[in-house]
Amino acid sequence: MAVELNTAEALKLWHDTHLELVRDTEPDLSARQTTILLTVYLEPPPHTVRGLAAKLGVTKPVITRALDSMGRMDLVNRRRDPQDRRNVLVQRTVNGSLFVERLADTVCQRAARLRTMM
Amino acid sequence: MAVELNTAEALKLWHDTHLELVRDTEPDLSARQTTILLTVYLEPPPHTVRGLAAKLGVTKPVITRALDSMGRMDLVNRRRDPQDRRNVLVQRTVNGSLFVERLADTVCQRAARLRTMM
DNA sequence: TTAAAATGATACGGGTCCGTAACGAACTGG
DNA sequence: CCAGTTCGTTACGGACCCGTATCATTTTAA
Secondary structure, eight states, X not given: OOBOOOHHHHHHHHHHHHHHHHHSSSOOOOXXXXXXXXXXXXXXXXXXXXXXXXXXXXXXXXXXXXXXXXXXXXXXXXXXXXXXTXXXXXXXXXXXXXXXXXXXXXXXXXXXXXXXXX | OOBXXXXXXXXXXXXXXXXXXXXXXXXXXXXXXHHHHHHHHHSOSOOOHHHHHHHHTOOHHHHHHHHHHHHHTTSEEEEEOSSSTTOEEEEEOHHHHHHHHHHHHHHHHHHHHHHHHO
């Protein structure tokens, strides 16, 4: 596991990956949406609105709205917690998994090209 | 120069860096703004509105507005091209350089921690 | 000199997002 | 039971961004 980025490489990776995301036809996710999406897909459940808001350091309506829009894109799902029906559990979707997989591929490809393209 | 990210590492890097940017007090840049900013700071001048629009695959008003808001944040500057006064040249600022430097540090630190934190 | 082309900015109508405040629903403890 | 707490959501006014269409300015070329 060799992950050593110098300053120039880090910036180029950040730039190249963002450029590819912008050029894609898919609508860009905001930094907040990206963080929420990857939290849900990388960290073990359960994921609640309150928990996500605390983790990101934002208010709860921010999470609610992000879940609204990402739900419209079919990237995440909401379900009531049967144990405590006040809670909402954020769940993964098939489409969201594919989206995250494509994002990982993009980052990996751009990282690999750093070696040859600089 | 060893840059080898596997899928899990790429996603964790993307997540961790975005999380730190969201938690920062500074306002988040959109993907388009990030791409414009890093293009200006990584690639050799001159940078014009038309050129940036073509590179990103967006319309010119998108670039104009992004330059408006990033100019308000003192991240970039606009200047008329004396050679061809129709053109606007996008220029770097001291504050923008610091911002880009901090971004690079964040990405580098998060990349370095991938080794120990997984 | 003048019509055409090119550049960036602006107006417009519509959408999304922001934080604060208030709300209903669900749980908790006395 | 029932007041108090904890959830997530919604309402609101304001800010920003979107793409299309149009504009003024400048350059080019006939």
